[in-house]
Structure formats: structure tokens, C-alpha cells
Amino acid sequence: MTGARILIVDDDELLCEMLASLFRMSGYEVTVAHDGEAGLTKLAAEGADLIVLDLVMPKMDGLRFLRILPERIAQPPRVIVASASATPEMDKKLGQAEIAAVVRKPVKPALLLATVAEALEKPTGG
Amino acid sequence: MAVAPSKILDAVKGDRDARWAFLIALGIAAIVALLNYASFLTASDGLLLDAGNRASEPTAPKVVVVDPGTQDPAGNFELLERLAETARNLGAVRIGLYSANAPGALPESPSVPLTFGLAELGRVPSADDRIDYAAARIAAADHGISRRQTPSFASANGAIPSFETALAGRLAAKDYFVRMPREQNIPVVSLAQVLANDFHADDFEGMVMIVAPGRDLTEAHLSTPLSKDGARTPASLFSAYAVQSLLDRSEIYAATPWTAFAAILALTLAVAAAMTAFEPKRALAPVLFLGVLSALLAAYLALSFANLLLPITAMIVAIIMAAVGLLLFSEVRQDRRLAAILERAIAMAFGNSPYDAQTEPGRHLTEAAERIGLHHSLVLSVPHSGPASVLGAFRADQDDMPSERTLRLIAADRKDSATSIERPTDWNGEVHSALLSSDDPALVWLYSAPAEGKAPHPAEHAHNIAAAIRQTHEWRNDLSTGARRARRKRPIDAQLASAASLITARSDRIAAGLDGLETAAMIFHLGGFPVHANAQMEALARQAGLTPHGTNLLKTLTALSDFSADHLSELLSAIIRDGVEIRIPAKDFGGLQRILRVAPMLKGTHDIIILEAVDITEQNRLAQQRSAVGNFVDKQLRNDLEVIELGAEIGQASAGEGSHVKEIFFNLSETVQRAIGRLEEVADFLNDTGTSAANVCYPLDARKVVDEALEKVAPFAAEFDVSIETALPGISGFTMAEPKSLLATCEAMLRIVIADTPHGGRVKARLTEELDGTVIEVSGGFGIPFERLMAALDSRSEEVPEEYRALASGFKDVARWQGLSSYWSAVGQGLRFNVKMRRIG
Known part of the structure; x- marks a missing residue:
């Protein structure tokens, strides 16, 4: 599903740039936000087909972002959580959120791209 | 004071001191008995005898004394015959008459038997068995008092019975004391009355009639127990008492040497038993009192019922000698034991210690001089004869020594003031001198200190050091092996005082050192009772609700740890059995984390167990x-x-x-x-x-800290019926802080606001993470004037609640972490605290 729009929400600017390059090379359109609040704003303004979300962020962390997302956006896009904090304990917290996949950092480009492709092909849960 | 005989025997068998005590008692008994036998102690016996004698119970008179007046029946045949006839009619059984010699003319077969007491000793055979001759002689007085009579007297012609023996018709066994009760009735009648037959027929029934000497014989008058203040008892009356005693069989005999020895021995042994069974010094007075009382009672009973005169003086002397002697013996033994303890004390005080700073005063004081800030220092050895030498010098040398005369004065302790010492040319400051030891060689310290300065002044330090060294030297000299001969001259208690002072001074320094350790330490005897605790452990024990002096090992460990008493008891058994140490976590006291180390030090009689509470917070x-x-x-x-x-x-x-x-x-x-x-x-x-x-801070998870603070204050909030509304991130980044301090700060903020919130109210706690900072905000409550809040946070007073002091301290820490803190309050609008710290990563 090339041409799909991916929103990267991560406070690590360099990583954002790196992921954005990876996704653009694969034909995706990419927008970037560096905290949860900014991510929600961009999503509301520009929309996205998929969100690649970090968990540890200032202002609004990933968990809060996931909790608020369905409240702010009527049909939220799928979310791939990419975080070094994606531990089994965190998985339990994430269990209730509507997420497509969890990718633990370090992110392997091929795996991430495959996961993104897979997530974009799945129909949204609404 | 009653002591069972079996106990005494056991004591004698098992106790060397007791054996000695009884041997001493035996020796004293023998000595006193010999003195008594040699009549050294009998003078006062007579006095006691007289007292007892006078107090004796009287008996019915068996003797009547007839005063012949101007007549002399012994030399008048007719008168004698009439007297005998009358006496027979009156019931008398015998008449005694005094005569210079055997009368020439005597009635044949007189009506009553006649006994002539002859002044001249000489055996006079009697032609008639109703006429008898005896010696009218009184035994020599004892110390001026006639109280004794002899049953018979030796003469060239053999033993002649005494007048009294002959009249009583009973030969006493040996010299006896005449019983002379004060109340005894010895009737004295005149010859004229007798001859006039003025009496009833049986008035003299069974009585012996003694006719006092006639005009031609001057009758002697004696000092007797009844007339001690003068010779007022006629010899005939004394004889009458003697005859009465013999007829009553109440004459008194002195105890034989062996009886006397037995009595003395019995008392001294009793004294020895009492002095052995009880502490001699305490027993002395009661023993003396009861001993003397017993001796007097025994003497009285013997005198009253056994007609026996006990050596009462010797007995009392023996009691006193035995009691005092045994006390002295005990003191000597005690001194010896103390001397043995003293030897150990000496060894403990300085003999065996490798840490003896007294050995090199020159080096120590020279180093000390520099340390405490003296300008110059010179430690000198000054022998009684010969030149002084330098033991140690700081910014000084041999040329700075004062004159020989000054040194001698200082060494003789006749000059301790600095002012008159000649100042060495290149010395500055005030010059002082101190005599450290007056031995040979004497030890003298010269030093100079700044004239002025902030307290404590170097001169004060130096003065204190010198005083301590001198005192220690004096104590050591009292005890040193080299002065053993001199020690013998000094009382043991003075030596012990020196040893005790030396040990106490050392102990005080060790205790002060232990108190200076950061580790809380307590020493227990193997039995579990406390021996010593340093100040830190005492404080910790009090925090745990213990009284350090009244606790024991198990109780202390139970209070300081979370382990059960049963579990700890097993652990203690194991460490004593195996001689190994254990380490267990302690409860959290005062926000500090500690490990308890329990280590046995098993060295025979000095077995101890050491308990250390090591602070592992850092x-x-x-x-x-x-x-x-x-x-x-x-x-x-x-x-x-x-x-x-x-x-x-x-x-x-x-x-x-x-x-x-x-x-x-x-x-x-x-x-x-x-x-x-x-x-x-x-x-x-x-x-x-x-x-x-x-100042240390490092990246931490602020959410975890806030969570912990919320958990800690939850019971407090529940108590005030206050709810806490939280706004925390789901996952937290890295905040620069120190977790303990941040926790204490959060807890303090929460507690202050909760305490200010009405029942049913709500407190807000928010943790916000920005790009470059983490903010913790606590708000709520009714609010207090801002000035009051500011004053509370600025105050160091103990009266300010602990939470405010903790918060003030926390705010300072936040500043050290390059963070910011703020607070705000207004009455009716609540309180608000903000802490902002760096966020990284």
C-alpha cells in the first residue's frame, strides 16, 4: 500500500528523520511529531493511515496518546508501537489499546517495513 | 548470727581462709588461756566475781556469830562450860572459838563439840573427840580483797584444817571462794544474851556458833566483797560466811586451766565461725557485742549453778583479740587479693598495651606541637644530676634550652609559670613550661603559643595535653614495676586508685573513640547482657524503643530487625556454636538503611558478642x-x-x-x-x-518516586478523610534528582497539603514531563497566610512541624540538582508547591 501516510510520533528527532527516510524510500508519505500532543494535533489536521508511536515522550507519553486517540479521532488509524520500553510488562498496559503491532527497538528496517505493510493491509477496526 | 555447724565445717574444709581463721582462733585461745593461767587477767575476774557473789541468792543461816564482849570463853573453863550447855539447849551443833594456843583447861565431854581456831599453827592432838583444833587463818587477799579461803594450811607438822573446814565438818577440795550474798543473814548475838538464855530453845537449831575472838585477841577486819571500800568485815564474820558456804555446798571454785582453755577456745571458735560466715568488717561489732554478752551470761550461769568461776576477763579478751585478729587477717588477705588484681590492672593499664603513647613523649609532643599550632616546642629530659638533653624539638634546637638553674626549678616543680622563663632569642609568642614527669630524669616541655587567637587556643591544648601526660605519669609511677619497693609502703587502696584512674582514663578515651565511629556498635557478654554501647547505638536503640542499659542481645536484635525472636534465637545459637558471624537487614530507622552484623568473639572468660548496625544508605x-x-x-x-x-x-x-x-x-x-x-x-x-x-543527582524515574510518596501518605490521607487526585504520565523519562531526597520532598508536600485540607476534601498531585524538565505539583488545602508559610519554611526551630523542615531541606536539594522550586499560599485559596527538575534523554 505505497502512498499511504504514516505519522511518526517520537521525541527522538534523529530517529524520526531516519525512520522518515526509510519510509519515504519505500514510497510512503511521512509526517513527524515529537510528542503525543503534537501527534494528535497533526493527526487531526492532516490525517494518517498509520501511526508509528514511541512510548516515552515528554508532555504526553505514548500510553496517554493511545488512551486519548479514540476520544479525539473518530476513526483512528492503526498504531505500531516502536519503543525500547516495549517490555512484557508494558505489553499488558498496551493490551487494552487498539494497536496493530509492537516493535521493540532497535528497529530492523526490513521488519519494520514488513510490519508497516502488514498493518496497512489490515482493515481498520474503527 | 546463728550459723549451722555443718556449714562451718564445710567452710573449713573447702576454704583456705576459713582454715586459717580457725587456726588463728586456736592460737589466740591458747595465748589468752596462758595469760589467764599466769594470773595476768584475773584481777578483773575478782571484780566480776564479787558482783555475782553479792547478787547470789541468800540461804537460811547456818552460822551464828557470838560477840563475847569483854569476856573470853576460850580461856575461861567455867564460862566455856556454861556456853556449851546453853548452846546445846539452843540447838547449836558446834561452837568455834578463837584462841592463841590450845587452852590448858577444857571441860570433859562438852555439851556441844568445840573447835578451837588457833592463831599459832601447830598440830595439836585432841584428847577428846568432841574437842577439835584448827588453823584460824584467812587466805591471803586477792588484790586487797579477801574472798578466798584455803581448806587446810601446811605446817611443819603436816596439814592443819582451816577453822572453817573444821567447823563445817567438810573438807573442801581446794581453795575456794566464799559465797557472800548481800542479802545473806548471819546472826550476830552477844555472849551475854546467850548466857542469859534470851533465846528460844530451838533458835540456833543445827547451827554452828562462832565465838568472835575475846578481848585478849585483836580480831582482824578484812576488805571483802561486802566491804570493798574498807576493811570492815571482822574475820569471824568472814569465817561465818565461809562456814555457811561450806555447809550450803555453795563455795565457788576457779575453773581449772583446762576448763578455762576450753571456755576460751569455744568462744574464739564461735567468733571465727561468725567472722568467716559473714563479711568481717560488718560482723565485727555484732560479734563483739554478742560474744561479750555470751561470755558474761556463761560466767553468770556457771557461777550461779555450778559454783564455777570462769575466766571471764580472759574470755572477753579472747573474743576481742579473735574478732580483731580475724578482721586484720581478713584485711591482709584482702590486700593480697587486691595486690593480685592490681598486678592485672597494671598489666591492663599499660603493661600489655602496644598502644602506649607514653613511650616516646619527645616524638609525640613534637608532632602535637605542629598539629595544635604552637610556635615552638622543646621536650627535654632533665636528670637529677647531669646535663639535660633534647628529646624532641619543633622550630627549636638545643641552643634554646633555658639555663640549668631554670630547668632544675621546673624539674623540681617549683616553677610552672612561663612568665619568668628567659625567652629564647628567636622564639615568638608566649613561652610556657610544663613538668610532664618528676621522675629521674624529669620530663620538661617548653613551648610557645600565639599570644591571642580564637578559642580553643593552642596554649590551652598544650596545657591539657601536658596535664594529661603528667597525671598519667604519676599514676604509672605508682604502679610501675621498678617502684615495687615504694609501692609496698603505699596503702593498697591508693595504688588501686591510681590503677583505676589509669584504666578509667584509657576507657574514657576508648569510649570516646567508639562514640566517634559512624557505625553503631554494642558489645554483649556471651550471656546476652549488654557490656557497652557507643553513642550511635544508644541513639538507635532509643529509636527502636529500647533502653540500652536494660536490654539484651535477643531483645535488641528483635527490635532492630524484622526477624522473629524464635528465628533470631536460632541464629544466635548457630553463631555461638559455629563461631561465625551473621549479617541481617535492619529495620529502617530515621530513613537510613542498615545491616546488622552480629559477630562472636570467643576468648574464654572474655567471650563477647559484637552487634554492629552498619549504615548502608550511602x-x-x-x-x-x-x-x-x-x-x-x-x-x-x-x-x-x-x-x-x-x-x-x-x-x-x-x-x-x-x-x-x-x-x-x-x-x-x-x-x-x-x-x-x-x-x-x-x-x-x-x-x-x-x-x-x-549534591549528587542522577537520572531516575520520577513517576516511581511520586508513586512511592503517594503510597506512603495514603494512610495519612485516609486518616484525614482526604482524597488525592493524581495526574501522572503512564511512562516516565529520565529526571535528574536524588530519589531519597525527592521522595522526602514529595511526601512533605503531600503531608502539608493533606493536613491543611478539610475532611472530605481533595488534594491534587501532578507530574508533568516537559521536553527539558519534569514538574511535580501538589496543591489543595484551605491555605495559610503566605508569610506564615514562608516563615515556616525558613525556620530551623524544632517547634516547626517536621514536614516543613523536610520540605525546606528538599527545596535546597532541588536547587543543588539545578532545579527550581516554588510555593504559594493564601487563606481560603489553598496551598501549592512546585518542583521542577531537569529532564534528560
Whole structure:
């Protein structure tokens, strides 16, 4: 599903740039936000087909972002959580959120791209 | 004071001192008995005899004394015959008459038997068995008092019975004491009355009639127990008492030497038993009192019922000698034991200690002089004869020594003042001198100190050091082996006082040293009772609700740890059995974490168990810091490396797409720069470890800290019926702080606001993480005037609630972490506290 729009929400600017390059090379359109609040704003303004979300962020962390997302956006896009904090304990917290996949950092480009492709092909849960 | 005989025997068998005590008692008994036998102690016996004698019970008179007036029946045949006839009619059984010699004309077969007491000793055979001759002689007086009579007297013609023996018709066994009761009735009648037959027929029934000497014989008058103040008892009356005694069989005999010895021995042994059974000094007075009382009672009973005169003086002397002698013996033994203790005390005080600073005063004082800030110092050895020498010098040399005369004065302790000592040319400040030891050689310290300065002044330090050394020297000299002969001349208690002072001074210094340790330590006897605790342990024990002096090992461990008494008891058994030490975690007291180390030191009679409470808060903090730094490195540096890795992989995958590759390598370069920057941050954290603990902060999870604070205040909030509304991030980044201090700060903020919130009210706690900072905000409550809040946070007074002091301290820590804190309050609008710290990563 090339041409799909991916929103990267991560406070690590360099990583954002790196992921954005990876996704653009694969034909995706990419927008970037560096905290949860900014991510929600961009999503509301520009929309996205998929969100690649970090968990540890200032202002609004990933968990809060996931909790608020369905409240702010009527049909939220799928979310791939990419975080070094994606531990089994965190998985339990994430269990209730509507997420497509969890990718633990370090992110392997091929795996991430495959996961993104897979997530974009799945129909949204609404 | 009653002591069972079996106990005495057991004591004698098992106790060397007791055996000696009884031997001493035996010796004293023998000595006193010999003195008594040699009549050294009998003078006062007579006095006691007289007292008892006079108090004796009287008996019915068996003797009547006839005063012949101007007549002399012994030399008048007719008168004698009439007297005998009348006496027979009156019932008399015998008549005794005094005569210079045997009368020439005597009635044949007189009506009653006649006994002539002859002044001249000479055996006179009697032609008639109703006429008898005896010796009218009184035994020599004892110390001026006639109280004794002899049953018979030796003469050239053999033993002649005494007048009294002959009249009583009973030969006494030996010399006897005449019983002379004060109340005894010895009738005295005149011859004229008898001859006139003025009496009833049986008035003299069964009585012996003694006719006093006639006109031609001057009758002797004696001092007797009844007339001790003068010779007022006629010899005939004394004889009458003697005859009465013999007829009553109440004459008194002196105890034989063996009886006397037995009586004395019995008493001295009893004294020995009492003095052995009880502490001699305490027993002395009761023993003397009861001993003397017993002796007097025994003497009285013997006199009254056995007609026996006990050597009462000797008995009392023996009691006193035995009691005092045994006390002295006990004192000597005690002194010997104390001397043995003293030897040990000496050894303990300085003999066996390798830590004896007295051995090199020159070196020690020279180093001390520099340490305490003296200008100059000179330690000198000044022999009683010969030149003085320098033992140690600080900014001084031999040329700075004062004159020989001055040194001698100081050494003789006749000059201790600095003012008159000639000042060495290059010395500045006030010059002082101190005599450290007056031995030979004497030890003298000359020093100079700044004239003025802030307290404590170097001169004060020097004075105190000198006083301590001199005192110690004096004590040591009292006890030193070299002065053993001199020691013998000094009372043992004075020597012990020196030893005790020396040991006490050493103990005080050791105790002060133990108090200075950071570790709380307590020493227990193997039996579990406390021996010593340093100040830190005493404070810790009090925090745990213990009284250090009234506790024991098990109780202390139970109070200081979370282990059960049963479990600890098993652990203690194991460490004593195996001689190993254990370490168990202590409860948290005063926010400090400790490990309890229990170590047995088994050395025979000095078995002890040491309990240490080692503060591991700092170690824990460092471990936590290491963990946090490690975590930071793991999370953040790993992140950077992962970005690099990702970039490298993307680079490989996009080979040929020039613009992307350029962009990716630019990002890689940026990431590498950032990774280096983070390594620098890590280096900063590690460097912080070596600085003051108070300033140390490191990356931590602020949410965890706030969670813990909320958990800690939850019961407090429940007590006030206050709910806490929280706004916390689901996951937290890295905040620069020190967790203990941040926890205490959060807890203090929460407690202050909760305490100010009405029942049913709500307190807000918010943790917000910004890009560059983490903010903790606590608000709520009714509010107090801002000035009051500010004053409470500024005050160091103990009266200010602990939470305000903790918060003030926490705010200072936040500033040290390069953070910010603020507070606000208004009556009716509530309180608000804000803490902002750096956020990194």
C-alpha cells in the first residue's frame, strides 16, 4: 500500500528523520511529531493511515496518546508501537489499546517495513 | 548470727581462709588461756566475781556469830562450860572459838563439840573427840580483797584444817571462794544474851556458833566483797560466811586451766565461725557485742549453778583479740587479693598495651606541637644530676634550652609559670613550661603559643595535653614495676586508685573513640547482657524503643530487625556454636538503611558478642546511582547506536539513491555526535559520585518516586478523610534528582497539603514531563497566610512541624540538582508547591 501516510510520533528527532527516510524510500508519505500532543494535533489536521508511536515522550507519553486517540479521532488509524520500553510488562498496559503491532527497538528496517505493510493491509477496526 | 555447724565445717574444709581463721582462733585461745593461767587477767575476774557473789541468792543461816564482849570463853573453863550447855539447849551443833594456843583447861565431854581456831599453827592432838583444833587463818587477799579461803594450811607438822573446814565438818577440795550474798543473814548475838538464855530453845537449831575472838585477841577486819571500800568485815564474820558456804555446798571454785582453755577456745571458735560466715568488717561489732554478752551470761550461769568461776576477763579478751585478729587477717588477705588484681590492672593499664603513647613523649609532643599550632616546642629530659638533653624539638634546637638553674626549678616543680622563663632569642609568642614527669630524669616541655587567637587556643591544648601526660605519669609511677619497693609502703587502696584512674582514663578515651565511629556498635557478654554501647547505638536503640542499659542481645536484635525472636534465637545459637558471624537487614530507622552484623568473639572468660548496625544508605545510594546510570546508558546510548545501526541498514538498502544516502549519512553523523554527548553526560554522572553526596543527582524515574510518596501518605490521607487526585504520565523519562531526597520532598508536600485540607476534601498531585524538565505539583488545602508559610519554611526551630523542615531541606536539594522550586499560599485559596527538575534523554 505505497502512498499511504504514516505519522511518526517520537521525541527522538534523529530517529524520526531516519525512520522518515526509510519510509519515504519505500514510497510512503511521512509526517513527524515529537510528542503525543503534537501527534494528535497533526493527526487531526492532516490525517494518517498509520501511526508509528514511541512510548516515552515528554508532555504526553505514548500510553496517554493511545488512551486519548479514540476520544479525539473518530476513526483512528492503526498504531505500531516502536519503543525500547516495549517490555512484557508494558505489553499488558498496551493490551487494552487498539494497536496493530509492537516493535521493540532497535528497529530492523526490513521488519519494520514488513510490519508497516502488514498493518496497512489490515482493515481498520474503527 | 546463728550459723549451722555443718556449714562451718564445710567452710573449713573447702576454704583456705576459713582454715586459717580457725587456726588463728586456736592460737589466740591458747595465748589468752596462758595469760589467764599466769594470773595476768584475773584481777578483773575478782571484780566480776564479787558482783555475782553479792547478787547470789541468800540461804537460811547456818552460822551464828557470838560477840563475847569483854569476856573470853576460850580461856575461861567455867564460862566455856556454861556456853556449851546453853548452846546445846539452843540447838547449836558446834561452837568455834578463837584462841592463841590450845587452852590448858577444857571441860570433859562438852555439851556441844568445840573447835578451837588457833592463831599459832601447830598440830595439836585432841584428847577428846568432841574437842577439835584448827588453823584460824584467812587466805591471803586477792588484790586487797579477801574472798578466798584455803581448806587446810601446811605446817611443819603436816596439814592443819582451816577453822572453817573444821567447823563445817567438810573438807573442801581446794581453795575456794566464799559465797557472800548481800542479802545473806548471819546472826550476830552477844555472849551475854546467850548466857542469859534470851533465846528460844530451838533458835540456833543445827547451827554452828562462832565465838568472835575475846578481848585478849585483836580480831582482824578484812576488805571483802561486802566491804570493798574498807576493811570492815571482822574475820569471824568472814569465817561465818565461809562456814555457811561450806555447809550450803555453795563455795565457788576457779575453773581449772583446762576448763578455762576450753571456755576460751569455744568462744574464739564461735567468733571465727561468725567472722568467716559473714563479711568481717560488718560482723565485727555484732560479734563483739554478742560474744561479750555470751561470755558474761556463761560466767553468770556457771557461777550461779555450778559454783564455777570462769575466766571471764580472759574470755572477753579472747573474743576481742579473735574478732580483731580475724578482721586484720581478713584485711591482709584482702590486700593480697587486691595486690593480685592490681598486678592485672597494671598489666591492663599499660603493661600489655602496644598502644602506649607514653613511650616516646619527645616524638609525640613534637608532632602535637605542629598539629595544635604552637610556635615552638622543646621536650627535654632533665636528670637529677647531669646535663639535660633534647628529646624532641619543633622550630627549636638545643641552643634554646633555658639555663640549668631554670630547668632544675621546673624539674623540681617549683616553677610552672612561663612568665619568668628567659625567652629564647628567636622564639615568638608566649613561652610556657610544663613538668610532664618528676621522675629521674624529669620530663620538661617548653613551648610557645600565639599570644591571642580564637578559642580553643593552642596554649590551652598544650596545657591539657601536658596535664594529661603528667597525671598519667604519676599514676604509672605508682604502679610501675621498678617502684615495687615504694609501692609496698603505699596503702593498697591508693595504688588501686591510681590503677583505676589509669584504666578509667584509657576507657574514657576508648569510649570516646567508639562514640566517634559512624557505625553503631554494642558489645554483649556471651550471656546476652549488654557490656557497652557507643553513642550511635544508644541513639538507635532509643529509636527502636529500647533502653540500652536494660536490654539484651535477643531483645535488641528483635527490635532492630524484622526477624522473629524464635528465628533470631536460632541464629544466635548457630553463631555461638559455629563461631561465625551473621549479617541481617535492619529495620529502617530515621530513613537510613542498615545491616546488622552480629559477630562472636570467643576468648574464654572474655567471650563477647559484637552487634554492629552498619549504615548502608550511602552504599545503597551509590548502587542505585550506578543502576540508574547504567539504565540511562542502556536506554539512551543504545537508542543512539540503534539509530546508527538503522541508518547503516537503510544506507545499505538504498545504495545508489544518492540523495537519500547523503541524508542518511548526515543523520548518522548527527547521531554519533549525540552519542558522544551522552557519553559525556554519563561521565558527568560518574564524576558526581565522588563529590558531596548532598549534591549528587542522577537520572531516575520520577513517576516511581511520586508513586512511592503517594503510597506512603495514603494512610495519612485516609486518616484525614482526604482524597488525592493524581495526574501522572503512564511512562516516565529520565529526571535528574536524588530519589531519597525527592521522595522526602514529595511526601512533605503531600503531608502539608493533606493536613491543611478539610475532611472530605481533595488534594491534587501532578507530574508533568516537559521536553527539558519534569514538574511535580501538589496543591489543595484551605491555605495559610503566605508569610506564615514562608516563615515556616525558613525556620530551623524544632517547634516547626517536621514536614516543613523536610520540605525546606528538599527545596535546597532541588536547587543543588539545578532545579527550581516554588510555593504559594493564601487563606481560603489553598496551598501549592512546585518542583521542577531537569529532564534528560
